[in-house]
Amino acid sequence: MARFASAVLLAAALLMAGRLTNAGPSTTAEEVFWRALLPGSAVPDAVLQLLRPATTTSPTKRPASQGVPASGGARDDDDDDDPSFKGYEFSYDAPIATTRGGGAATPTPTAPTAAVFFHEEAVRVGERLPLHFRAAAPAALGLLPRGVADSIPFTTAALPAVLALFGVPPGSSRAAAMAETLRTCERPPPVAGEAEEARFCATSLEAMVERAVAALGTRDVRAVTSALPRAGLPPQAYTVRAVRRIGGGASFVACHDEAYPYTVYWCHGTGPARAYLVEMEGARGGGAVTVAFVCHTDTSRWNPEHVSFKVLGTKPGGAPVCHLMPYGHVIWAKNVKPSPA
Numbered sequence: 001m002a003r004f005a006s007a008v009l010l011a012a013a014l015l016m017a018g019r020l021t022n023a024g025p026s027t028t029a030e031e032v033f034w035r036a037l038l039p040g041s042a043v044p045d046a047v048l049q050l051l052r053p054a055t056t057t058s059p060t061k062r063p064a065s066q067g068v069p070a071s072g073g074a075r076d077d078d079d080d081d082d083p084s085f086k087g088y089e090f091s092y093d094a095p096i097a098t099t100r101g102g103g104a105a106t107p108t109p110t111a112p113t114a115a116v117f118f119h120e121e122a123v124r125v126g127e128r129l130p131l132h133f134r135a136a137a138p139a140a141l142g143l144l145p146r147g148v149a150d151s152i153p154f155t156t157a158a159l160p161a162v163l164a165l166f167g168v169p170p171g172s173s174r175a176a177a178m179a180e181t182l183r184t185c186e187r188p189p190p191v192a193g194e195a196e197e198a199r200f201c202a203t204s205l206e207a208m209v210e211r212a213v214a215a216l217g218t219r220d221v222r223a224v225t226s227a228l229p230r231a232g233l234p235p236q237a238y239t240v241r242a243v244r245r246i247g248g249g250a251s252f253v254a255c256h257d258e259a260y261p262y263t264v265y266w267c268h269g270t271g272p273a274r275a276y277l278v279e280m281e282g283a284r285g286g287g288a289v290t291v292a293f294v295c296h297t298d299t300s301r302w303n304p305e306h307v308s309f310k311v312l313g314t315k316p317g318g319a320p321v322c323h324l325m326p327y328g329h330v331i332w333a334k335n336v337k338p339s340p341a
Contacts, residue, residue: 028052030143030205037209037219040335044225046328050263051205053142117308118322120295123276127240131280133289135232136327141262146204149262154203156182166261177259184258184266198253198269208265212253212332215269222247224277224331226324227290238280241288246275247333254294255330265330272298274320275331292331295322 028051034043043051115130122129144152153162159179160170168174185201198215202208213219224246246252252275255267274295281288296302300317302309308321325331 029145033206034209037213038221038223040220041222044223044330045227046225046230047143047205047223047330049230050138050142050328053138053140115311116323117311118293118324119312120274120320120322123240123243123278123293123295123322125240125243128237128283129240129280130235131233131238131291131324132235133228133233133327136228136230138257138328139260139263143205143263144203146206149203149207152203154182154185154201154264156186162261168261174259178261181258181260181264181266185264198267200267201258202255202265202267203262208255208267208330212255212267215253215267216249216251216332216334218334220335221332222335224275224292224333225329226292226327228327229289230327233282233289234284236282236284238282238289240278240280242279244277246277246292246331248336249334250274252294253332254325255332256326257328267332270294270296271301272296275333292325292329293322294325294331295320 030051031043031048034041118129121127152165156179159175159182162168163170163175163178168178181201187199198211200211200215202211212223213221250272252270252273253267254270255265258264258266274297276293276295277290278293279288279290297320298317299309299314299321302316302321304316308323309315309318312319312321314321
């Protein structure tokens with residue numbers, strides 16, 4: 001056990017040193033893996049950034065969002081009570097909007113200037129949507145190489161050792177966020193007939209790709225992300241300029257990054273859904289953005305207390321519920337099959 005722990009510590013130390021000081025432009029092993037398995041699908045830019053964390057990233061201080069900083073020792077934890085460190089809930093069986101994820105609008109029904117959940121009719125050319133894209137703060141270490149990620153215990157039982165490994169103070173908001181991520185990832189898989197067809201966590205790019213492909217039942221897939229500035233945009237109204245359907249199937253796999261020192265994706269099947277890429281232009285400038293939306297067409301099995309029903313004034317089994325995908329979150333979709341001649 002001691003030998004194993006020493007190996008993990010050494011791997012993590014080497015990784016932190018390399019990832020935070022030597023992020024070069026050369027092709028990574030993860031990119032080679034992606035291109036071999038999915039030759040027809042490009043690696044989204046936001047995912048590439050996770051493979052090559054910026055050299056300016058500070059390991060001891062991050063912008064307020066979902067990322068959990070990695071640190072080699074003591075750290076300033078003065079933003080423990082900052083609610084903007086939190087994000088929102090993507091689990092459709094959750095009773096309320098909670099504090100996970102990040103990078104987009106606040107989901108509370110009391111926020112009149114920004115929205116997350118929409119009726120499908122709102123995702124149409126000419127419509128105006130109030131949105132706030134907050135600055136994203138992905139995990140400082142980004143996506144770890146699979147061998148390193150697999151060597152670090154990823155269980156609630158091992159959390160105290162992981163906190164010590166990454167210098168996260170026990171009792172801090174970051175420790176609580178990590179614990180919540182582990183609880184989410186350790187939830188039992190859904191039973192047959194539940195709205196979510198697949199549910200898994202991926203601690204490496206390879207694991208995310210393999211399991212998304214398995215869930216969709218084909219390698220003929222593409223990964224889609226919102227094209228948003230990582231620094232965010234101020235709250236404003238956006239006018240929809242163009243809408244394009246995504247994928248050739250009626251269900252998708254959506255992956256949302258979770259709070260952890262390195263990138264962890266929580267992925268789930270959407271159930272019956274439609275997905276769109278929506279080109280929008282802000283009323284206050286800042287250029288155009290392209291945002292991915294998922295519209296769930298069957299909410300009959302969702303928790304009646306889910307926040308989307310409160311926001312939209314609907315109920316399970318009613319009108320489709322749509323939500324945007326924040327920066328760095330991924331929709332996996334089957335490719336459209338060409339029509340027969």
